[in-house]
Amino acid sequence: MIDWKKILIPVSAIVILLLLWELLVWVMGWPDYKMASPSDLWPAFLRYQELFWLYGWQTLWRTVVGLGVAVVFGTLLGMIMGLSKVMNDALYPLLVGFNAIPKATVVPVIALMFVGQHDFNTILMAFMISFFPIAVSVAIGLSTLEPEYRDILRSLGASRMTVFWKIALPKTLPEFFGALKVAVTLAFIGTNLVEIITPHGRGLGHLFQSAQTNSDFPLMFAVLLALAALGIVLYYAVVALEYIFAGWAVRTAH
Amino acid sequence: MIDWKKILIPVSAIVILLLLWELLVWVMGWPDYKMASPSDLWPAFLRYQELFWLYGWQTLWRTVVGLGVAVVFGTLLGMIMGLSKVMNDALYPLLVGFNAIPKATVVPVIALMFVGQHDFNTILMAFMISFFPIAVSVAIGLSTLEPEYRDILRSLGASRMTVFWKIALPKTLPEFFGALKVAVTLAFIGTNLVEIITPHGRGLGHLFQSAQTNSDFPLMFAVLLALAALGIVLYYAVVALEYIFAGWAVRTAH
Amino acid sequence: QTSVPFTLDWRFEGPAAPYFLAIDNGYFEAEGLDVEISPGQGSLDAIPKVATGAFPIGFADMASVIKFIDQNPDAPVTAIMMMYDVPAFAVVGRRSLGVETPADLEGRVLGAPPPDGAWAQFPVFAAEQGLDMDAITVEPVGFPTREPMLAEGQVAAVTGFSFTSSLSTMRLGVPEDDIVVMLMADYGVDLYGNAIIVNTDWAAENPELVTGFLRAVAQGVRDAAADPEAGVAAIAARNPALDSELEVARLNMALRDNILTDWVMENGIGGIDEERFASSLEQIAMTYEFTNEPDASRYFTSEYLPTDGSLMME
């Protein structure tokens, strides 16, 4: 039973936005090099279609791998911080500081540390930029677990590990997915940042750079739109995962 | 009554981190251009001390102004989305897509649109990168307001506006500040991104670029640290604001 | 006084000294101009700024200007004064890693950032030198890692601007006599370097101002050549984070290799050699597919150059 309204509304919103954009460019008479209009983008997209798919895929898999690493590391870190108050107090300001460093400045530093390891660098950056929200949400989820939940199992002599697996972990899943929705976008941005700042000839970021080198403005804007589309896809992929693994929480909220 | 532990633990964590870093560089024998060590950073910082303060201030005020705009716009947008289900369905995917576009690619486009308006561009970017979480949190806060709260005032004939000001707005303050903590870091990153990508000779981002041009690696790392420090200051400034304006929520959570 | 914003292609570094000297020494003022200089983020930032009219005058790489006009034939922009008679495009190698001549690149690793201007011309360079591209291992590197990789010996040579890559490599502790700078222009690449560009609509309305601007710039170049330290000091006043020593070296290299070339010393600064320009268009066509028929007169015009002898550098 598909709810057509749920699809129709956002789609028409996107269409309206594109129309307004087209109209604006047309009314203002802006040249391509100031602001390309949607109708210019389609030819640019068609011409480089293969590259879009190829590069899109490269950007995608690096983002997903980086996010995967962030999930593992962020969950572990969150567990440490959620289960120990001292570790939380000690690590939190460090993480805030680390998170506040603009990643654009870190990209060159990483590139220097692991020279030539392009895939590794890209994944590392996607990871570094995205693990923070995951760690924070897992930590909060664990530290706010009501004691009754623990007592139910502990009174039966269950070990800490059992309590963690049977209760604490599933109970933090909704927070975890909330953070994952933020993290996936961040990882995506991280991947692109590396592709743009230390160009190594792969990914949509590279296509953007090439477009810029050739003054091909419609292509630049087309890449921007492709990035937005890919970002939306990634985001809703996480929403779908949430529905599968923490559907109980989503459904309860209705 | 200051809780010394609250200060001592994070400070010692930072000191330990710096020591480990120094040791790592020393053991690996890395040259400065691979990884500067903390002991190299201090001279770099001292030499450019005045610039650090001057540029730090420039970065700071742009971030704060951008964040201020984001707060106003984000709150308005959040109100629209929180009070109308249709607007929420329509705007959400657009915002997700917009948010997923790596801002590094947007910087040149903005620079083209508003040529030479450096302060404006920087603030615009700080704003664009940071309004999203604010809008989402305000929207969620408003849409999850329990109907009883509304009924209490509505049954007295209070207008929608009164209900909004007296109840809905203050009630979303905790969520709002939660989002503001994320947004302040983002705005800070946005400011720096512009300072790095479009050189206009101001801000810590510019100092980083200059250090890079001069191949002055200790200075580069010193700027990174300064950024982290400023990021921490901004973050805890929001925490302090939260304590002042939504202290009731913070205290309740204890 | 007419206010004239002027956009550079890059940050405020040593080679920008002539413009600042022209301000500080009152040359612009004498021409009735109130010039404010803005930094840019590459030629591809400066060109549209001029094309949209936000800046009437700018400074950009000639190859980029040609491509931009080819893509946007209606854009009101053109080059009017050649500043870098020889472009800074270079291959920088290290003697100790076995690179001394272009032929040495075969069988070795060349580091090149994909969007690098110098790398874009490398095929021309290779063709002119008869290099076998398949024998050169090209490692795509990021800008920030280019020189450190050369310093660490992970690549034997890199493509880049002569005065950027060689100085940075020196900074990283590589002895000056180990560094080999092969200016592509010395190896058969006929391309021109950076030029002053103008918004043609604005220029058509203010031809005297344009000419005055160019006259003042030429005077600035003379002053910078006479006292590079003073030139860098003029920039340092605007960018306190500047490393003056490094920038003086950079300015000197630019003056020697790119600006005050033999051809310029003979014919004066700012003009072009028609034949060489035509050849350069052919070389661009080797790496870039023109969407329109190339038309030299569309890309560069000398009509605004002062004819009162002020372009002569001696």
Place this chain on the structure above:
Amino acid sequence: MENLIDIKGVTHAYKTKAGPFPVLRDLNIAIPQHSFCAVVGPSGCGKSTLTRLIAGLMFPDQGEVWLHGELVKSPRKTVGMAFQNPVLLEWRTILQNVILPLEIVAPSMPKAQKEARAKELLALVGLEGFENKRPSELSGGMRQRASLCRALVHKPDIIILDEPFGALDAFTREDLWQTMHQLRAKEPFTALLITHDLRESVYLGDQVVVLSGRPATTQYVMQVDVPGPRPLEMLYEPETVERLAVLRREIQIAQGRAVA
């Protein structure tokens, strides 16, 4: 005696995706001035819906709601409400919470006067000295007391209580029942109380209305003619026990667990 609240043949259905969802059907309740009406009925039968109709927050599909001889067409300033959830505003002190309705109803009243009125009520329910505390610093029972003060602060003609004691423990609840009687003795008001607790309905109500299962209609009305502040002992009197047995049976009929 004129009825202050008159609910005449009210029928209402919620509009849902799956079509109209009938909640009230031909409901009639009449509440004289200064009288206390307790309403009991099965879970989800439409009791809260009824309160919203009286408060003018919603309007019935059919039938009429009259307050004070006027047809209800919009929310009225002369209503006070309290719910099971005390819905105090955590960012305000107890005093400021109680003042809230005055800010809406009498914006021009001097602040000192508002506060005096609120303090008077707070003292009456035993919250003297807690004026400047935050809601979270109070126990559940104390919060509910504050919520009652808020419902009364603007001297409403009618107060509507939707299970205000539902979440309290037995002792606290009995305490609050007594407080209700004291409040009525001090400042007479007309009240409609929704409850699940039969003892509560008998102890507090001048009449007890039993609603049938959804769609709710008036199934049974019991008059409880025991005058003024009632002692808690009343609950253990044989007469009360008998009343409770009657109500219990009616509720079972309403729930469909017994036949009339």
Place this chain on the structure above:
Amino acid sequence: MENLIDIKGVTHAYKTKAGPFPVLRDLNIAIPQHSFCAVVGPSGCGKSTLTRLIAGLMFPDQGEVWLHGELVKSPRKTVGMAFQNPVLLEWRTILQNVILPLEIVAPSMPKAQKEARAKELLALVGLEGFENKRPSELSGGMRQRASLCRALVHKPDIIILDEPFGALDAFTREDLWQTMHQLRAKEPFTALLITHDLRESVYLGDQVVVLSGRPATTQYVMQVDVPGPRPLEMLYEPETVERLAVLRREIQIAQGRAVA
């Protein structure tokens, strides 16, 4: 008759920043096998602390807790617990929630056997057909029933009930009281029930223990010698009304509102 639970002179204080915070003082309670002990006492007097001591989740500063003739030194598999908040796991179905203790206590039991046991209990409390629902799809009373099943599924010697009916409405509560009697008749168990509701304590308990205010000590113990499944009518019998009056007075003493 040997006591299954024996609490002997238990004294306990929480360690807080402001120094030790005494909660229990020289407390004594003895509960024979298969008997039901109801504990009432003022809010915050230490009732939940007591349950944690019996469950072996905490250990007293002084005194001893004996279960089944053994000194309690660690959590024991033979305890079942239920709280005011049913704490069902939302990501599990009702059946899976009930099975949870078996997964810990008898990991090797075949799944079918676990499910059979759980279904049997669910049927007993009237939740047949709801096995595969999520907790949020059930009403509060149904959730509490499931929580009781979870406390009983591994046939514990003792079940500890910390105000399990506190948040329910009056009708549902009385329903569940009857269910408790049915469960006891079917599978005898020893129980300690914490409650705020005197009627509940008298209706369910074989003995009712009144605790004093904090630090809590045993103030009064009442034996309720009414055998096996008790009818709801018992609540209205004069004997019960008298018992309630006695308990009420004791509670007022415990709360410091009356003197002994």
